[in-house]
Amino acid sequence: MKLTVLVDNNTLIDRYFLGEPALSFFIEEDGERILFDTGYSDAFLKNAEKMGIDLRNLDYVVLSHGHVDHTWGLTHLIRLYMEAKNEKIKYHTPAIVGHSLVFNSKLLSPFGEIGSIVSQEKLNHHFPIHLTQEALWITNRLVFLGEIKKTFDFEGQGYIGQVVTDQGKINDYILDDTAIVYKSSKGLVIIVGCAHSGICNIIEYAKEVCQEDKVADIIGGFHLLNPPINQLNKTIEYIKKVQPTALHACHCTDLRSKIALSKVASLEEVGVGLQLIYA
Secondary structure, X not given: OEEEEEEOOOEOOOOOOOOOOOOEEEEEEOOEEEEEOOOOOOHHHHHHHXXXXXXXXXXXXXXXXXXXXXXXXXXXXXXXXXXXXXXXXXXXXXXXXXXOOOOOOEEEOOOEXXXXXXXXXXXXXXXXXXXXXOOEEOOOOEEEOOOOOOOOOOOOOOOOOEXXXXXXXXXXXXXXXXXXXXXXOOEEEEEXXXXXXXXXXXXXXXXXXXXXXXXXXXXXXXXXXXXXXXXXXXXXXXXXHHOOOEEEEEOOEOHHHHHHHHOOOOEOOOOEXXXXXXX
């Protein structure tokens, strides 16, 4: 599997790409081309073009959760495919994969809508959509985890604003937050968006779904932004126990948390343009 960072908060020195407080990865695995999240703007498209990556030929678009910094780029993806059809440029229509709540409106005062700006109904006119709470194997070695089982009580307990459901507005515990996992020859490669569900919960559930205890790498946002000291300490204890070969913590992981993580695991730099290959 090959993973390319299209969008992150950081860019790598001497690599002239655009960064934004968002996330998007391009993944190639077993002949499948997968876009994991779309960031906040069209930065993922501009960066992909500079890298020579044609996003008109995707097989899947996988959404980690519905927040603005992971889904608002969908409007630009729609334009890309609509214009390809209009100009008769070769394209392959991808399927959208996400949790069943990923397109529900998310409201946060005073901002208003912080969820997907495109509704499921409108998006379905452009792409087929597959939403599920269950694990879904995309390839023989790459799995979408679906709803994350909550194992630990020190993380993934808070809510952000409200989510609109059939029962009305309720506190949004971001149940749509999920991840994808690759079963490499050296252990699991866990790819996360923001890890609102809790990075330790995600790792533990990935191990259960994949029936594998060894962890090769974890890349993405760990949602450790000024975390309570108890949460940070217990996260560090858990990571030390898991002993991942490497960590690529980025996006929503603050400096204090990165320093703490670096004391128990090999913490590697992440930025737009980074490419990682796993056998």
